[in-house]
Amino acid sequence: MQQITTKNLSVLIKNRRIIEPISLSITSGEMVALVGANGSGKTTLMRAMLQLIPHHGYCNLSAKPPIERAAMVSWVSQDRDIVWDITVRQLLTYTAEKRYANEKHVTGTVGEAVQDTLNFCGIPLLDNRRLKTLSGGELTLALIARALVQNTPVTFMDEPLASLDPFQKLKVLELMRNMAKNGKSVLATIHEADLARQYFTRVLALRNGTIIADGKPKIVLRKHNLETIYGSR
Amino acid sequence: MFRNDAIIITIIHGLVLAAFAISLKIGPVPVSLIDALATVTHPVWDTNTIIVWDLRLPRSVMCTLVGGALALAGAALQSFLRNPLAEPSIVGISSTAALGAVISIASGFHAFGALSTPSLAFVGGLAGGIVLASAAYRIKNTNNLILVGVGISSISGAITSLILSLSDNPFAINEIVFWMLGSLTDVSLFHTATVAPFVIIGGALLLGCRRDLNLLSLGGDTAATIGVVMNSLKYRVVIGTALTVSAVTATVGIIGFIGLMTPHIARPLARNEPGKTLAYSVPIGALIVLLADIAVRLTPTVGEMKLGVFTALLGTPFFLYLIKRQSG
Numbered sequence: 302m303q304q305i306t307t308k309n310l311s312v313l314i315k316n317r318r319i320i321e322p323i324s325l326s327i328t329s330g331e332m333v334a335l336v337g338a339n340g341s342g343k344t345t346l347m348r349a350m351l352q353l354i355p356h357h358g359y360c361n362l363s364a365k366p367p368i369e370r371a372a373m374v375s376w377v378s379q380d381r382d383i384v385w386d387i388t389v390r391q392l393l394t395y396t397a398e399k400r401y402a403n404e405k406h407v408t409g410t411v412g413e414a415v416q417d418t419l420n421f422c423g424i425p426l427l428d429n430r431r432l433k434t435l436s437g438g439e440l441t442l443a444l445i446a447r448a449l450v451q452n453t454p455v456t457f458m459d460e461p462l463a464s465l466d467p468f469q470k471l472k473v474l475e476l477m478r479n480m481a482k483n484g485k486s487v488l489a490t491i492h493e494a495d496l497a498r499q500y501f502t503r504v505l506a507l508r509n510g511t512i513i514a515d516g517k518p519k520i521v522l523r524k525h526n527l528e529t530i531y532g533s534r
Numbered sequence: 535m536f537r538n539d540a541i542i543i544t545i546i547h548g549l550v551l552a553a554f555a556i557s558l559k560i561g562p563v564p565v566s567l568i569d570a571l572a573t574v575t576h577p578v579w580d581t582n583t584i585i586v587w588d589l590r591l592p593r594s595v596m597c598t599l600v601g602g603a604l605a606l607a608g609a610a611l612q613s614f615l616r617n618p619l620a621e622p623s624i625v626g627i628s629s630t631a632a633l634g635a636v637i638s639i640a641s642g643f644h645a646f647g648a649l650s651t652p653s654l655a656f657v658g659g660l661a662g663g664i665v666l667a668s669a670a671y672r673i674k675n676t677n678n679l680i681l682v683g684v685g686i687s688s689i690s691g692a693i694t695s696l697i698l699s700l701s702d703n704p705f706a707i708n709e710i711v712f713w714m715l716g717s718l719t720d721v722s723l724f725h726t727a728t729v730a731p732f733v734i735i736g737g738a739l740l741l742g743c744r745r746d747l748n749l750l751s752l753g754g755d756t757a758a759t760i761g762v763v764m765n766s767l768k769y770r771v772v773i774g775t776a777l778t779v780s781a782v783t784a785t786v787g788i789i790g791f792i793g794l795m796t797p798h799i800a801r802p803l804a805r806n807e808p809g810k811t812l813a814y815s816v817p818i819g820a821l822i823v824l825l826a827d828i829a830v831r832l833t834p835t836v837g838e839m840k841l842g843v844f845t846a847l848l849g850t851p852f853f854l855y856l857i858k859r860q861s862g
Contacts, residue, residue: 353755371761378756384616385751385806395748396760402745403761431806447752451760 309358334497337507343490375448379459422446438469458489553824603778605819608793613747613808621793626686631783633690634658655784663776716787716842736777744809791849
């Protein structure tokens with residue numbers, strides 16, 4: 302089932318085309334890696350699809366009101382700027398409360414939804430930890446849990462593996478794989494070609510705002526293609 | 535967690551009630567606490583009743599309104615701008631309200647009645663709020679919104695200084711300076727009745743933003759993907775702040791530091807939750823202003839010390855202490 306669809310979606314910033322017209326769709330249970338060199342437009346493409354920046358062309362999320370969009374796709378931002386040092390449980394509770402206020406057919410309580418999500422993410426012991434005391438990997442897991450408690454069929458993640466050690470990266474990837482097994486779709490920007498080959502079901506390669514390859518990781522991320530994807534602009 | 539909240543709220547409100555009662559007692563003419571409370575509950579037409587009803591009760595009610603309003607606006611701005619240094623004066627609303635008052639006094643408009651200066655000050659504050667709201671429409675980055683506020687504050691401060699320097703009326707200059715120092719000396723029940731609706735409407739608007747401000751903990755973009763309509767939130771915060779701060783500043787002048795300081799006291803009690811910080815800031819702000827006003831009345835100075843001066847004198851070292859404690 303197609304969850305997110307774009308047709309000729311493009312982004313123009315200060316008269317410069319950052320994203321060339323892109324048509325793509327993401328279906329249920331897919332684990333899609335968005336790869337490309339720094340500045341290739343990965344984050345901009347995600348932000349345009351999330352309706353966080355103006356764009357041209359069609360995206361099935363565009364016409365939906367914010368509440369309906371929030372029920373379709375969640376977002377794990379690369380921004381880790383914590384101003385108020387709340388606990389992991391508080392972080393999840395705010396999102397769960399919003400969801401329960403907006404959705405008509407929800408089961409259980411906010412507290413149960415938060416606890417189930419913490420358990421699913423393997424971080425039940427972090428519930429009363431303050432965000433500023435978490436390690437990079439723990440914070441990433443908490444932020445993914447925050448997105449998961451939103452209970453959307455699709456989750457976008459911007460550089461979820463950035464600044465994590467190899468063990469933490471595997472933990473995050475295992476969590477993403479479990480999400481996909483539960484029918485959720487994941488679109489994540491990552492730089493690690495070897496991990497993308499191992500864990501993801503599909504790779505979108507972006508270069509200068511254009512998708513230059515879309516397919517199975519083992520084919521798209523062959524060694525001789527990496528030069529084209531990550532090579533000089 | 536719920537029980538702890540109930541205990542904290544009960545204690546704070548108990549302290550506010552106690553401070554309110556004591557503020558009815560304190561003044562140049564001694565009135566016992568029991569007599570003061572009796573005149574409020576069973577007014578009999580005697581000297582005590584006149585003192586309490588005409589002088590002390592309006593002042594205590596105004597303290598509660600001013601403290602609650604400034605603290606709430608400060609907490610809302612800090613949460614919305616995700617900046618612990620934000621406060622009503624930093625976004626320019628206090629200074630445009632002051633400019634309105636200065637124009638009223640310098641032009642002689644204040645001679646038209648007791649409400650003439652507060653009216654112009656209120657118009658000034660709202661004008662500042664409208665400029666800020668229209669800038670907010672175009673600006674996405676909240677840091678830039680603070681810069682616009684600083685700009686509004688600077689230009690209104692410059693015009694205020696220009697009016698002061700060009701005024702050839704020493705009485706007007708004197709009145710302007712005293713007004714700007716902030717005081718609750720001459721407030722009446724009529725003033726409190728005029729201010730209260732704006733504080734209640736603006737306060738309700740701000741308190742209604744609590745859930746969205748919680749979601750803003752992770753930044754505007756993440757909040758937007760959870761269903762927060764950022765433009766709507768921006769307008770509610772700006773309009774709520776403009777209504778509450780303009781109304782109180784128009785009546786009592788500039789009372790500094792309450793909007794900045796109170797959320798920092800409320801936040802640890804609210805376990806850093808932005809929405810709860812708003813709710814806790816209201817009674818804590820009221821308590822601080824009530825206590826400050828009692829202290830002003832008890833301080834042995836020749837004339838009564840201005841409340842705005844007192845809050846700044848006490849607020850600055852306390853604020854520096856808070857910063858030191860929070861930075862470990």
